[in-house]
Amino acid sequence: MLTERLTQIESILTLTGNPQSIQLTTQLAHGALIIAMEAYLWDTVAYWVANDEDTLRNLVATNKDFQIKTLQLSKIFERVEGLKAEVELYLQDLVWHRLDKIKPLIASGLKISVPDIDNLMREVLVRHDIIHRGGRTKDGEPIEVSIDNVRGVAGMVQVFADAIEAELALRYPASVSEDIF
Secondary structure: OHHHHHHHHHHHOOOOOOHHHHHHHHHHHHHHHHHHHHHHHHHHHHHHHHHOHHHHHHHHHHOHHHHOOOOOHHHHHHHHHOHHHHHHHHHHHOOOOOHHHHHHHHHHHHOOOOOOOHHHHHHHHHHHHHHHOOOEOOOOOEOOOOHHHHHHHHHHHHHHHHHHHHHHHHHOOOOOHHHHO
């Protein structure tokens, strides 16, 4: 799905028209890259939580949000039976572009090494200004995003996902994760 989305975004970059429309389209393509990365991360974690008991256990045991939850002994069986659904709901509500929070969740939950996020976090901030400030900085200056910049971000997202997939292949050698994503 990520590869398909990256291909679609690349095709947007070939559109022609007036310069203002091209700049807006380029900004939106940039935002779409971050959204595609978020979807990839959510899909990946949700898949392993749903299909691997150890991953579910790791995520619950190491996640601070789950560590602070209380449990009444009288509800233990009800809670255990609904645990997977509770974790899946938790994952659905996460803000997946908050890579600073997502990286430790993935690392501890999936027990994999997650690549450096610094460059991607800078692009998440650019996306924030594009989406939430109408393509302007907090000082009101227009965000200039070039087609080459968008292609560079696409490359960063692909390298990031490839590194995660390589880690998943080591962690879950009998899996078919490459066929899924």
